[in-house]
Structures are given as C-alpha cells and as structure tokens.
Amino acid sequence: MEDCNVHSAASILASVKEQEARFERLTRALEQERRHVALQLERAQQPGMVSGGMGSGQPLPMAWQQLVLQEQSPGSQASLATMPEAPDVLEETVTVEEDPGTPTSHVSIVTSEDGTTRRTETKVTKTVKTVTTRTVRQVPVGPDGLPLLDGGPPLGPFADGALDRHFLLRGGGPVATLSRAYLSSGGGFPEGPEPRDSPSYGSLSRGLGMRPPRAGPLGPGPGDGCFTLPGHREAFPVGPEPGPPGGRSLPERFQAEPYGLEDDTRSLAADDEGGPELEPDYGTATRRRPECGRGLHTRAYEDTADDGGELADERPAFPMVTAPLAQPERGSMGSLDRLVRRSPSVDSARKEPRWRDPELPEVLAMLRHPVDPVKANAAAYLQHLCFENEGVKRRVRQLRGLPLLVALLDHPRAEVRRRACGALRNLSYGRDTDNKAAIRDCGGVPALVRLLRAARDNEVRELVTGTLWNLSSYEPLKMVIIDHGLQTLTHEVIVPHSGWEREPNEDSKPRDAEWTTVFKNTSGCLRNVSSDGAEARRRLRECEGLVDALLHALQSAVGRKDTDNKSVENCVCIMRNLSYHVHKEVPGADRYQEAEPGPLGSAVGSQRRRRDDASCFGGKKAKGKKDGEMDRNFDTLDLPKRTEAAKGFELLYQPEVVRLYLSLLTESRNFNTLEAAAGALQNLSAGNWMWATYIRATVRKERGLPVLVELLQSETDKVVRAVAIALRNLSLDRRNKDLIGSYAMAELVRNVRNAQAPPRPGACLEEDTVVAVLNTIHEIVSDSLDNARSLLQARGVPALVALVASSQSVREAKAASHVLQTVWSYKELRGTLQKDGWTKARFQSAAATAKGPKGALSPGGFDDSTLPLVDKSLEGEKTGSRDVIPMDALGPDGYSTVDRRERRPRGASSAGEASEKEPLKLDPSRKAPPPGPSRPAVRLVDAVGDAKPQPVDSWV
C-alpha cells in the first residue's frame, strides 16, 4: 500500500512536473515572441530551452492562456523532439539520518551528561535530517553536478536540461537539503525516469486527475482550471518528466522506477550506519543553511527564465546561486499563494529577485496545504528545522504545529505519514517535556500506535518506535503508552523480532533475535515505561508473550555472544525492572511467602536470627551454626519440579534465569547491561519468598559468586554498586554469606579504600556506591565472626576508620561507623583490635556519632537495618533509588538523572530512597511512601477521587 502511494505520488508528481515544465516552456516561448527580444531570438529557435520556472507561476491573462493551450501540442512536440536525453533524467530522493552533535547517531545516547546520567532516552537522535532531491541526468552526467555541466552543452537546447542542471548542482551540493524542503512539494517522492515521448496532452490529463485533492476552497475555478493546474505544479520540483506514453492516466504505471526503490535502501543504509557518505553533505548543508535557502529556490527553470536561460550564463552564477535564482515567493508560501491568486508575472518576479526562507508559520501552514506532497515536504523541512534546535521545537508547539503533525499520521498517503512522523520524532526528542505533553494532548500516542499497526514500511516503523521511545522518557506519558501501545509494541515488534515462537516448531531450530532498529527503539520505549511503578510492571508482566520474548532474545544474544549492543541492554533493563518486587506483586505470590521457617526458610531463619542478635550479641554464634545447617540442607535440596513449563511472568523468577544473567555478567562489555544484570539478580534475591531462596542458592551453584566478586573491580561505578547490593541480598543465604565473606572481603575493602584515595583521577566512587559497599560489608560481617575476621585480615578497619574521619559524606561516615560498631561487638576480636592499637573509642564514638543524629542506632535499629535489608532495598527501588532497586534505576537509566530526581518527589519516595543506602535508618520513613504512589495514566480519576466521592472515572 505504501508502495502504491509512493508510486502514485511519484507519477502524479511527475505528471505535474512535466506539465509544468511544458507550460512554462510554452509560456516562455510566447512571451519571448511577443517581446521580440533580440537576445532571446536564439532561444526562440529552440523553444524547449526556455525553462520556465518563472513562467509557470505567473498568472497569465486569459488571452494568453488560450494561446498557450492552442500551442501546447505543437510546443510540446517540439520539445519532445528536441529532447532525446529526457529519458535520462532521474530524480532521486535521499533521506539521510544524521546525528547532529555526534557523528554516530546511534551511540550518542548511552552516555550522558553527568556521569550519572544515562540517557536512554532517545537514541533517536539520529534524525532524518534531510531529504535531498536532486535530479540526475544519468546518461550525460554523473550524479555530481560537475559532470552535468560538462554535459550541459548538448542538453542546452532543452529546457529540461537547464532545469536539471540547476537542480543537480544544488542537489549535489550541500544545499540540497533545503531545496528539498521548499522546493517542493514533490521533492520527496521518488520519481522515475520517464520517457518524454508522450504527447504533451498526457500531462494535461494527468493534471486534471490531480485536481481533486486541491478541490478545496483554494482550488482553481472551473474556468481556469487547466491553467491553474500547471501553475500549482510549480510547487513541484521540476524534474524529470514523466512520460510513458500509455501511462498517463494511470499513475500506477510509473511505479516501476528502480529509483524509488534504490532510494529506500539508501536511506535505510544511512540509518543504520549513520550514513557516512551522506553525512558530509548534510553537515555542510546545515552549516550553510542560509545559502541553502536560496538554493531551494533552485527550481531550475525559474532561474532560467530570469536570466534568459542561457546555460553558459548560468554556470558562472552557480556558486553564488543567489541572484539568478532568486524569486520572491519561491518559499513555501509561494505555492500556497499561487493557489489562491496567481503569483506575480515574470516581470514582477524579476523585479524582486530575492528569495527568502519560509517562516515557521508558513511551514506549518503548508502542513495543511491541499497538495499532499507539499504537506510531506513541509513536514520534512520541519523535521530538518527542529533537529537539535530547542527554540524551533518550542515555537512549533506554540504555533500549534503538533496537532497538525499528529493529524497527518492518519493521512492516506504513506509519504505524508512518514514525514510527519519524522518531524514528530525530532520534536519529541530532548529534555524539554512540553512537546511530549503536547503530543500526548492531541492524541499523538494512539495515533502513533495506529500507524505502527498499519505500517509495513520499515522506515516508518523505525520512526514511530523512535518517537515512542522519545515520548516514553516523560514520566506522565509512560502509562499512556502502556495503555495504548503495549499490546501493539509487543505483538508487532518485540515478539516477532525476538525470534520467540509461541508454538515452537520442533523441526526447525529456534530463531535468533534480530537486533533491528525497530526492536532497539521498541525495547528502549518499554524499558522506559517499565520503570513507572507497580502498575506499569504489572501490565508489562501480564502482557502475553513479552517476558517470554525478551528472555528468548537475551538467550539468543548469549548464544551468539552478541551481548554488547543496545537492544540487549534494553531487554536486560526491562527484565530487571520487571523483576523488581516480584515477590510482592506477582499474582499468587503469597503462596510462596516463607512466613514460617520451613525446610527452605533460610531467609526467615536469618531474620529471626538477626533479631535475636540484636538483643543479645552473644548468641550469634550458636544460631549462626544452626542456620548454617539449614542452608547446608538446602544445598542438597532439589528445586521444585514443575508440572508444566513456566511461561509469562513466571519466567522472571525461575532459577533458570540465573544462568542467563550470569552469562551476561561474564560476557558483556556494556556497562549498562552489566549493571542491569546484576540488578536483576539483586531484585530476584531480595524478598522472603521461596523463589528468592532458590535464586540465592542457584547463584551459588552456578558459580555466580566469583563472577560477581570479580565485577567489584569494575571501573564503572554503577556496576560496582549494583554488584555490591546484589551480594548483600545474596548473603541472606547463610552459605553465600560465608563464601562472600571469604572471597569478596578483599575487593569490598579495596573499594572502601578507593573511596578515599582514588587509584586514578576520575575514578572516584559516588557516595551511593560507597554506601552500598559499606552496607554490604556490614551485612556480611553481622552475624558472622569469621567474616568479621576476614574484614580485619583484609585490613578493613584502618580503611573504615579513615573513611569515618575523612569522608565528606554523612551517609558514608555513618555506614562506615556502623560497620565498625558491629566489628567491635565481637568480643573475640577486641583483643586483636587492641593489639593493633585501636581503642574502643574509635569504634564506639563512631557509632555514637552515627547514632546521634538518628537516635535510632540502638540494637533494635540495627535489626531493622539488617533485616529490612532486602525489603529496604526493595523500597528503595520503588522510590527510585537506583542502588537498591535496579528497576527504577534502570528505568531512569533510560532517562537520565533528572528523571529520577523528578520522580522521587512525586512518589514521596525520597524517604525510601535514602533508607536504602543507610541501613541504620528506621523504617518509618521508608514506609511512609507506600508502594503504589499513583497511576499516572489515570490521573483524572485519581485526582477527582480525592475531591469527591462520586466515581471519577467509569469504564463504559
């Protein structure tokens, strides 16, 4: 269907152009005759030569028109005869995606502004910056302008030749971009070469065919219809003339053009690879925008008309396009105006040679132009203007341009939809959230989703998903996207591209995931929305096939050792987010809660243990042993047998996923992926339910602990943090705790040291990370004399004392002193400590200061800190602290720090967040923010609900 549109558009365009060109030629010829200008006599001999950009636009007096009509056929024939080369003329449209700032558009996003920020937001950055339209004469000339010039002489006689040349020149040059936009309406459509042998009539009839679209109020009156039409056409780039003899009435015939196809591929390639070759051009284009503007004007013929159309003359003018080209209203409005009233005659045009860029309001007005190609080009130009230009984006919003673009998403023409979507993608990109909100307010999300469902063209799908990715970084839009697009995104993109099959065919081997741009964009979008809270998680988990497909994609990535790309990162981040709070949120989760210390109740057991410890430190040892026994039993315990294969969200927490995450942790070089995978393990190992117990044991059995410990050496702060927290949760398992104490202590202590004395500049750990590491040490040391010994052996005490003394961060100091306090509580170690010259004051004072502010450091507080650890971390996640809960972190991940911050205030989660890092804090603050802050999507309801008892929002 798209193809159809394209072709028909192309053919229409072509016919328009042809007609226009002829008309102009004729007009020109007549005029010349009338004037009997000496200079033009030469030309008169070659009627075809007159290129008539100018002429076409001008209103001719009635009489003139008549004349023209009568002469048309002869004229056209003449031109036909003269123009053997015509068939060679081709017009190409090239769409280039460019990343403005960053040469490689794709990469740009990942990293970000402040070290903390990871901007998933939108890689979208790559934008279709430009569409270039150029006319190429295949035969005589290379695609470059230069060859053309050489070829010029032969072409000279023909008006088309002249036109083309102009085009070419400009097209080839940097300027191309602009020209596209204004020029024309037709520019965007691929046009094929068409033989011109057809009678001029053909073009007329085609022109008539075209009329209906213009039929609006602006349309030409019946009387002058024929003439007007050509005039309108002017709007189209003059290019090649379409002309298969038979094909006129049937635009579809023109379809065959290889060029259109070629263009597509090209643009795709550009997309994927950043369009290396094309970029230079564009770059230039951008830089030279002003000149480009003039270039637009380019319609070759117009110029020609002005200066008499001598090829020779024009060439020199070329570089400095300005003067000759200029025509006052060539701009976007030009075409509009012409619709209503004929633009000034040739003469008047000559008087005002200057040409200007269309103003933004004019471009927006063109979005409502009755001629589809004009709309498409206006949108494309808008996209170009908005590229990385916040000011323009703002103005487009203020001028109410977004609703227009959104409306165009439902346009019958594929080209128009595509261009509108491209413009929306650029408009939706960036930190400024107002445009995102505006797109939502005019129904942009459902419209995009509709387009995605309907579109088969890959480029459109990329644009739609890219736009959605951009939109998804805006908190209030997340639920909207889930409401409107989750099913579609999952079933149209994620599932098919992941290679997952609902009914696996046993004969064929499983398909691998395809890391397409569409998949990347879509997974990025889902990654962002998955951070929106409990309701969002529920929706995603329950979306049929989503979890299955993501897991399949990740497994396929691991299988192919292709784990560094962005799509994998997005998938892991979604998985991590969905794993957050599974033990509380999954339907039927309470069945698995380990309320009582069952055979597997290591988690519960440890809880109890800690409470006891709190009141009586002396009792640890014995209890520790007991728990140890339980865990040992657990070691031999079989994982539950399933009667049927897990599916859907159950897959999130099956012990089988451990191997997947560990593989990613081993294989991937992408820090975000590493962090997310560690975060997933962290989320899964939290909570007091059966599955967490299994997960903790499985990590050990799969030899995951060494993998995690090794990552403590990572150079990337956030990876260290996620791993540290994961280790803390894993150490709820008694055996894990012993192992971690033995093998990880040295690394943990090293990180503490690095906190004070970074091994290299810039390697300084963030406060959150340091606190996370300290909390992990605390967790490991609590309840385990052996681990406390390990800490001493690793020379952790001096490091901790130094940190307490020197740290600028209250939280770090508190966390460190808390560890010291715990260490001192082991009477067995005091002798050793004193031998080393430490005094009680070092430990107690630290603890005291720590307690002081909070007043909660009593043993009871201690308990809290430890036990809640898991829960705490969960809460933290919810609130959005990244450490604890990767999910939020991930989500934000996509976004940026900024997002996270914004989110916290909203959810009242700030308390929760803080709590995460500071184990000592009491729960009250944590609990204050209840898990389910709100569902953004249903704001109206919620809001109203507060105010009135009545149903605020009712499904009907």
Place this chain on the structure above:
Amino acid sequence: MSYIPGQPVTAVVVIEIHKLRQGENLILGFSIGGGIDQDPSQNPFSEDKTDKGIYVTRVSEGGPAEIAGLQIGDKIMQVNGWDMTMVTHDQARKRLTKRSEEVVRLLVTRQSLQKAVQQSMLS
C-alpha cells in the same frame, strides 16, 4: 474521522461506536471522567478548568472506542442526541451503557480539532 489537513474541518466529530459484547455486558472500551457533580479543576484534559463536561479519560487498546476513533481527552457533547454537557457523572455513564442500545453515536469535540479550525481561520 480524524482531521485531515486541507479538508474542511468542523470542531465536532461524530463517532459511532458499536458496543462489544463481553459476557453479559456490552462494553464501549473507554472510560469517562467529569460531570457536573465532579471537581472540574481536576480534569487534566480541559482547557477551561471550570468545564464540567464529560471527558474521555482512557481508551482501551483495540477496543470498540479506539477502533471508532475515540481519543483520550475527547469531550463528549452528545450521546445518541442526548446532551452530555450538563449531566452528572453517573447520568453520563448510564446514558452510555444502555443495554438496549448496541450502537452509540457520540458527538465529540477535541482540542486538536478546535485548534485546527482556529488556525485555518487565522491563516
């Protein structure tokens, strides 16, 4: 149904929704907010915060309303000819959910339409 640039626009569109039978119920697949008994200042969709009209607050994906082109934020002016601008929330709900009516015709206005109309008048 949706606004197409270049075509004459009216600020109001008629949307015909064929209810979907789900078990015993006929559903339209959208939710409404507002009404003269509701606090209009809480309505995120209205420009005029004193507007007590009935607004579409959610549209279920793939549901009858979405298929018919209803959009979130649309203001419902009439349902099968009945005025909806001065009704309570519950009245509106009942009017929409009449079991005897399998098809409802909504007269709906939306901001994008109004803006488009305004713009076209300006330009």
